[in-house]
Amino acid sequence: xxxxxxxxxxxxxxxxxxxxxxxxxxxxxxxxxxxxxxxxxxxxxxxxxxxxxxxxxxxxxxxxxxxxxxxxxxxxxxxxxxxxxxxxxxxxxxxxxxxxxxxxxxxxxxxxxxxxxxxxxxxxxxxxxxxxxxxxxxxxxxxxxxxxxxxxxxxxxxxxxxxxxxxxxxxxxxxxxxxxxxxxxxxxxxxxxxxxxxxxxxxxxxxxxxxxxxxxxxxxxxxxxxx
Amino acid sequence: xxxxxxxxxxxxxxxxxxxxxxxxxxxxxxxxxxxxxxxxxxxxxxxxxxxxxxxxxxxxxxxxxxxxxxxxxxxxxxxxxxxxxxxxxxxxxxxxxxxxxxxxxxxxxxxxxxxxxxxxxxxxxxxxxxxxxxxxxxxxxxxxxxxxxxxxxxxxxxxxxxxxxxxxxxxxxxxxxxxxxxxxxxxxxxxxxxxxxxxxxxxxxxxxxxxxxxxxxxxxxxxxxxxxxxxxxxxxxxxxxxxxxxxxxxxxxxxxxxxxxxxxxxxxxxxxxxxxxxxxxxxxxxxxxxxxxxxxxxxxxxxxxxxxxxxxxxxxx
Amino acid sequence: xxxxxxxxxxxxxxxxxxxxxxxxxxxxxxxxxxxxxxxxxxxxxxxxxxxxxxxxxxxxxxxxxxxxxxxxxxxxxxxxxxxxxxxxxxxxxxxxxxxxxxxxxxxxxxxxxxxxxxxxxxxxxxxxxxxxxxxxxxxxxxxxxxxxxxxxxxxxxxxxxxxxxxxxxxxxxxxxxxxxxxxxxxxxxxxxxxxxxxxxxxxxxxxxxxxxxxxxxxxxxxxxxxxxxxxxxxxxxxxxxxxxxxxxxxxxxxxxx
Numbered sequence: 153x154x155x156x157x158x159x160x161x162x163x164x165x166x167x168x169x170x171x172x173x174x175x176x177x178x179x180x181x182x183x184x185x186x187x188x189x190x191x192x193x194x195x196x197x198x199x200x201x202x203x204x205x206x207x208x209x210x211x212x213x214x215x216x217x218x219x220x221x222x223x224x225x226x227x228x229x230x231x232x233x234x235x236x237x238x239x240x241x242x243x244x245x246x247x248x249x250x251x252x253x254x255x256x257x258x259x260x261x262x263x264x265x266x267x268x269x270x271x272x273x274x275x276x277x278x279x280x281x282x283x284x285x286x287x288x289x290x291x292x293x294x295x296x297x298x299x300x301x302x303x304x305x306x307x308x309x310x311x312x313x314x315x316x317x318x319x320x321x322x323x324x325x326x327x328x329x330x331x332x333x334x335x336x337x338x339x340x341x342x343x344x345x346x347x348x349x350x351x352x353x354x355x356x357x358x359x360x361x362x363x364x365x366x367x368x369x370x371x372x373x374x375x376x377x378x379x
Numbered sequence: 380x381x382x383x384x385x386x387x388x389x390x391x392x393x394x395x396x397x398x399x400x401x402x403x404x405x406x407x408x409x410x411x412x413x414x415x416x417x418x419x420x421x422x423x424x425x426x427x428x429x430x431x432x433x434x435x436x437x438x439x440x441x442x443x444x445x446x447x448x449x450x451x452x453x454x455x456x457x458x459x460x461x462x463x464x465x466x467x468x469x470x471x472x473x474x475x476x477x478x479x480x481x482x483x484x485x486x487x488x489x490x491x492x493x494x495x496x497x498x499x500x501x502x503x504x505x506x507x508x509x510x511x512x513x514x515x516x517x518x519x520x521x522x523x524x525x526x527x528x529x530x531x532x533x534x535x536x537x538x539x540x541x542x543x544x545x546x547x548x549x550x551x552x553x554x555x556x557x558x559x560x561x562x563x564x565x566x567x568x569x570x571x572x573x574x575x576x577x578x579x580x581x582x583x584x585x586x587x588x589x590x591x592x593x594x595x596x597x598x599x600x601x602x603x604x605x606x607x608x609x610x611x612x613x614x615x616x617x618x619x620x621x622x623x624x625x626x627x628x629x630x631x632x633x634x635x636x637x638x639x640x641x642x643x644x645x646x647x648x649x650x651x652x653x654x655x656x657x658x659x660x661x662x663x664x665x666x667x668x669x670x671x672x673x674x675x676x677x678x679x680x681x682x683x684x685x686x687x688x689x690x691x692x693x694x695x696x
Numbered sequence: 697x698x699x700x701x702x703x704x705x706x707x708x709x710x711x712x713x714x715x716x717x718x719x720x721x722x723x724x725x726x727x728x729x730x731x732x733x734x735x736x737x738x739x740x741x742x743x744x745x746x747x748x749x750x751x752x753x754x755x756x757x758x759x760x761x762x763x764x765x766x767x768x769x770x771x772x773x774x775x776x777x778x779x780x781x782x783x784x785x786x787x788x789x790x791x792x793x794x795x796x797x798x799x800x801x802x803x804x805x806x807x808x809x810x811x812x813x814x815x816x817x818x819x820x821x822x823x824x825x826x827x828x829x830x831x832x833x834x835x836x837x838x839x840x841x842x843x844x845x846x847x848x849x850x851x852x853x854x855x856x857x858x859x860x861x862x863x864x865x866x867x868x869x870x871x872x873x874x875x876x877x878x879x880x881x882x883x884x885x886x887x888x889x890x891x892x893x894x895x896x897x898x899x900x901x902x903x904x905x906x907x908x909x910x911x912x913x914x915x916x917x918x919x920x921x922x923x924x925x926x927x928x929x930x931x932x933x934x935x936x937x938x939x940x941x942x943x944x945x946x947x948x949x950x951x952x953x
Contacts, residue, residue: 208930211929540798553775553776558812560812564822568841
């Protein structure tokens, strides 16, 4: 489902004397359907960078990222938009939404983009919010006013609203209490069970051990490390 | 044009002979120092060309080089120039202001042409060959032998909502007339019905939207299929337009708010006519009022024929 | 909905150039816009983004290039065809609602004008449609007979949007639609625009200097500087991993987007 070959990434800082930062080289990785792969490596080793490249958020310098038949490195923007809409889900660490939009609509939006009728999309969103213990009285409010933990759960609900075949999870259990952490892990297990391919970053070692089938240490992709 | 008949009375060439020297024998009142019908022959030729173009493109506003006339703008300088360009020594002229022959404006224009053209004048609609009008169409049906000349203050029907002349011309060119209906929409939204009661916009021959000058909308149906030539002159705005005989003229409206040619719901208090356009006249300071035909010739003719209205006995007595 | 499956772009712009004497308005601009796509054009004042937009929308004539609408070059259209396009399939939302509204005409008349322009002649039906559209842009139905001059800036802008969308255009040009509005009003308008774009499947070309606006509205971004396009790409990619020196400067100059 995800196949990464010989991927490299550089940042050119034009406004700092044109400094070129080589942050990744020779990255190879695959994630199969029904599998959860965890990325490890110390902070700054490039876990989030790799994930952002798969999502199309960062441009690769060279190599290939094949995701559900699309090479994200060379794809047109509209191909990536289509990929994100129906095949590739992404739960980032931060919730970014239009202010004022009610929580339930934030969660239902991925389904609405796919043309799901409003009532059905809202029902699915409501079920997820309930499961993630967001009190119903908050559903009509914008999540911008919520606490960090609540925002994170809204973000997860949004990420799981549509059963994407591919999911990228960046620290999904961070800042969650035990009960909610349990709900998120169950959601991941259910996604795996229906054949979803998942790539995740988990600082929580117990969580990582429970849901991940394999671990990949990105330190091996740091320039110079492979040599 | 719906009936491409040649009007029996177009603009005849006789007036070429009408040089200053030829006139004085008529009635003896003409002032020989003036050119026939005041305007010089070059100006008349220019106006006639504009008139011919206007007749060829019904409803289209033809620019013309409007002249200074010996009267202020707003007193019918456009209509006077058109009339001057149409008059021949054999014509009989009638001038009405809001239907009446005896108001200041009508009297002075009539006198003007008596002095400068020496033409015969009349107050009887049926006897006139040229009728200059301000804001009415006579009640008596016109004939192919007649020309009706309208005085027009603002020729552009779109002006109300679009002040740019360049833009309104473009809108006419491209038949973008949605704006005209916006005006009617606003009327209904504000008053519950189309409250525009005069200068009610019409579409001529399915093409140009035209301002019929501030005639009451009661007169609008008379614009259509009329045997007479209808000419419109706007002096200040330098525009001439025309409705040829037997033209299709449709008042704009909505399907669910159709055009109605309304008038005061009374009969004439002098002649008893029920089908003519009425003026309301306040008769004292206690709110008494009467309704009389705005067309004085029509009303007089009816009274002469023995018709009587609610207040005619008093009048007589 | 899925633009990737369609074989022809809705709008295809080729080598568009506009000069003002020796000065360049915009130069060699080219892009394709696909059905349902929102393209953001960003850059600072004088970068040529507004020139480009007015050339695209037919308000100015470019010196060179082509603008293909469903394969036909709009620049070859007669004025009548062009104006028909502008009141039918295309719409233009001005930065200042006063430029896009008739201030002397009621809200209902403003929304109804485009309907009447395309030949609707049933007052009741026009009014019903106008009422419906006022609701969609969150203007109370009882304000239908009020003039825009009695509305707040945000309401005027929403009214302008309703007036533009009532005839179901497929392509909407927007020039700084949230400019000049309070931040809270901006958010409401952005949310509204997002919903309309999604529900109606609109294609949009939006010009703004506000990166937060394009982050929330645009699928793709074009960055302009001195009349030239210096960078294009997926909106979040351009903002989070800008490649061109100018884009990096632009992004780093914003406090938080």
